[in-house]
Amino acid sequence: MTDPACGVAHGAPGEAPPGRVLVAVFDSPVAEVLLRWAPELGFRTVLLDPDPARDAGVRTLAGLPEDLADADVVVTDHHRAELGEVLRDALARRVRWVGVMGNPRHEGPHVAALAALGVPPEEVARVHRPIGLDIGSRAPAEIALSTLAGLLADRNGRSGGAAHGPR
Template sequence: MTDPACGVAHGLAAEQPAGRVLVAVFDSPVAGVLLRCSPELGFRIVLLDPDPARGAGVLAFDDLPEDLSDADVVVTDHHRPELGEVLRDALARPVRWVGVMGNPRHEGPHVAALAALGVPPEEVARVHRPIGLDIGSRTPAEIALSTLAGLLADRNGRSGAPHGR
């Protein structure tokens, strides 16, 4: 029997996992890379931005399908004034995972924004920050790559640590 990974290395199509949705929140450079790369990795992707001038098509979680139990929500801008409301709405849905970009050396602005909206601390704690694997990301493409790598590791039941560790 041939190793399936070996076949993929030689050009045979791998079976893509079904059902996983990636909701990129806020039209940003990182979201742009996620939109381009996520389908190749087996994610159905949706861009949600509450600002209708940005033309995202999806303005709120209420515009998404009812079943989001397999959705990963990635907030790609932590400076937007709608941050608290969008996260509150994401946490109110049965999404699988919620994460916000940001510097791990500082408390994220989402903590105060959610507290001001009356979101209980145990719900605020569901928000992952920073997101992705620690690869020293600096550019939008690197941040998107690290985010997708972390989500793939999670989807595949792996830690995301280097091989052999």
């Protein structure tokens, strides 16, 4: 019996991953890379940006289907004024996963923004920060790679850490 992963690595069609939607929030360099790479990994993608001056796919989560249980919401800019409202709406829709980019050494601005909107602390705690695997990401493509790798690990029921040491 051959390893199915080996066959896929050599071009054999693999098992289709379960349907997932990646909602990239805010038009940004990281969102651009996420939207470009995520379909290759089995994600349907949506760009959400409430700013009418930006050419986004949707303006609010209300523009998406009601059933977002398979959606991973990735906030790609934590400096935008709309941060709190977008996160509040995502948490109210009961999406599968919500994450915000940011430095883990500092409290994220989403915490105060959500508190100001009356979002209970247990709901604020559902927001993942930082997002992705800890690979020392700095550039937009690195952040997107780290984020997608973390979402893939989660989708596949894995921790995302190294499975073994050097061989």
